[in-house]
Amino acid sequence: MYWDGFTAMEQDVRAVVGDPRWTLLPPLTRAHTLAQRALLTPDGSRWLFGAHARWYRLDRVDGRWHLSAPPLHPAIRSDARPHPPGVAIPPALVPAGPDFAYDRGSTQAFVGPDVPHEITERLRALLLAHRGLRREDFPLSGAYREIFARDVASTVAAVWGTIMWCAYAPAFDGNEVMLSMFGEFLARPLPGDDWVRWLPLGSLDALVALYAERMRSGAQQAGLRLAGLMAETATVLRADARFRPRAEALIAMAEPLLASPWLDHHALPGGAVRQAWLARCPPHLVSATLPEWAPGEHFRHTLYDLVEALAYTASRGMDPRAVAAALLAADVAGVCGVSEPAWAPGSSGTARVVTALYPWMDDEQRQALYLALADPAHPLRGCWPAGGVLPAALLPPDRTTAAALLGSAYATGLAWCALTGTPAPPEGFAVPAAVVQCLIHQRDDPRPQEPRAEHRADLEESGAWLFETSNSDISSLPPL
Structure with a gap:
């Protein structure tokens, strides 16, 4: 067993916030209590387990706390130590109490495991x-x-x-x-x-x-x-x-x-x-209800979900946070286009979208998104689907993981489209479409046998017409 600072601190914060006395504490006391449970990792990053029962990372560039899934590498987690951040904790990051009771359900799409x-x-x-x-x-x-x-x-x-x-x-x-x-x-x-x-x-x-x-x-x-x-x-x-x-x-x-x-x-x-x-x-x-009134926060949460769905890549020597940013870049490029070379003169839909997404990402993920889009030779491009198929290193290990990756990737695509005012492609995004290839041969759950008479002909599962196929640059990127 090794010390895992992130797991230990998450458990501690959950216990503190779950105490009935938490909601009776003055706001400043709650913020101070939370600050005492912040973590410092060897690379100098500061982390905080806060509102919505999720992790936040202090951005070294803009000095703001960003919703950010924590690192999974054992060496980073074991070397994390409690360390007050030295900056005020914004009220929005201090758990209110009820937000810790939120059931997030499942991020799986409806391909693979059927609706029961x-x-x-x-x-x-x-x-x-x-x-x-x-x-x-x-x-x-x-x-x-x-x-x-x-x-x-x-x-x-x-x-x-x-x-x-x-x-x-x-x-x-x-x-x-x-x-x-x-x-x-x-x-x-x-x-x-x-x-x-x-x-x-x-x-x-x-x-x-x-x-x-x-x-x-x-x-x-x-x-x-x-x-x-x-x-x-x-x-x-x-x-x-x-x-x-x-x-x-x-x-x-x-x-x-x-x-x-x-x-x-x-x-x-x-x-x-x-x-x-x-x-x-x-x-x-x-x-x-975040999609209804806070599209930026909704995008942050879906990107967090995508990082969690990619947790299996950590055991393969990859950083799920960087991989998530690379896959986000692949979908942005697939919808908005990417020019070669990346720095051709003129503006592009990609630059507009990236400019709108930057404020909702921390500096590390912004950098990864930027590099994946701007540099065709960057290793992050290796995460992009090729020929409609995921790279072998990113193939999910099982159907459950594939369905969660599909769902979180598609939800992230819809979220960034809503945030930036970009129409979502009716044929799907590049990454979710590639994940589907992992599921198309194992997507149907067995159904119990049932008498034919139980079904009404007008609501039968046939409806063949329903399944007809329907027909729809990074010239420049904003500086970091």
Whole structure:
């Protein structure tokens, strides 16, 4: 056994924050207590286990604390020693208490391990019970008019929208039963190909708009029925860890309306219903709503998830933090383009994106991102997929790890696109698409045998039309 400073300090901070007396301490006392548990590593880096039960690293360039997954090399971890950072701890880094209780669920995508049969069957029952309602009573609104056929009721959209909003990384197996049961309702094939459906992150705005439109039009019972259906769908989904955190948050936002229908009346005239829903989210679930109000923080957390998903590379002599930055660079280059040589005159979409991402990364990861994009001969380029395949050194050791890498890489891609205002590619990002190649021959879980009569023909898993393929420089980079 060796001393692991990061593990020991994390356990210590968790114990301190978990003490009921923590929330009674004055803010300055809490910040001082946390500072006494900061770590100093041999390279001079200062680390702090703080808010959201995650690690932060003090940036030597900008003097700010950045969310940053800790090093995994045993020598670094064993040489880490407690050392007050010598700078004030920002209030945002001091754990409030409830944030340590947040269940992060799973970062896996929906390729490899299928959505459990029990969940898909309960969702099927919800669709069968609500598909036949009158379109006049439940009209589509907003973005759902582009997704669904004109004769589809908004109850179907409410189930779909809940699934998409609750999904951590909505990359789905092309054969996923849960998607194919929506086939007859969709106005066009979903983006992706026969292997994977690359879907956008669900919009809480669009979901809430279904309910708010009915409430504003005077159809209160229809509005409450939609809110109840969203809560019921989320209740089904939370049995799967890939949905659980956001499903719990959505239940907390929508379910109170069933007992107190007047809760949002004050927000309806001014169009502030979405804000009213977010305000109902309890403190221990606020992290689940980060994409809605803090896209930069959301990007930081997904990049942290990506580093954790790459932990297996540490035993192969690589630094997961540098590898994550290199893979981020590969996806940025794949979407925005990269010129050769890297310093050709003129501006580029890549430079714009990188400039927007820099403030949300620490100096080491910024440097790795910069080098991977700017220098074609840099070793970090060796992490990039070639011919649509991951390098052998990055191949995940098993299906579970591959699914987590796929999910975190796709979530990171969607997060940086949202942060920078870049449209996400409908054909997927380069890195997640390469990870899929590790899963396409082992992506389906065995399903229990069941009588054919249990299925309705109109919600069968066939829906072949659903699986048609749909058709979509680094000239300069900002200095570090």
